[in-house]
């Protein structure tokens with residue numbers, strides 16, 4: 046039995062990323078820590094997103110099945126020359142990994158609401174969830190714009 050003080054601390058997503066963890070694992074960790082029992086979804090880096098840092102999309106395939114996906118902007122999120130700290134979701138981020146973490150959290154809220162079958166836009170419910178689950182004080186990215 047582990048003595049209290051000897052338990053492994055919860056690994057932050059930033060650390061997981063630094064250790065070679067994938068975005069999918071990072072999303073899985075976020076979902077678990079938020080207490081949301083949801084399957085992970087595809088997360089892809091997009092070279093063509095120049096205006097918004099992250100996007101949650103659902104697309105219908107030819108058989109009428111909806112597929113959720115999160116897209117992250119390579120041009121905006123791989124930039125390392127931002128003036129630091131950057132405000133993202135109303136929180137100060139001190140490095141690119143923290144920005145990616147905040148954006149993922151934000152997009153996963155859209156995903157959660159979509160799964161719940163409710164309006165998954167920037168509603169009051171979104172705002173409450175963002176605050177309760179992640180401590181976000183804002184529902185805008187601060188980096189780029191988001192539709």
Ligand SMILES: [Zn+2]
Pocket residue numbers: 151155167184191
């Ligand atoms: Zn959003």
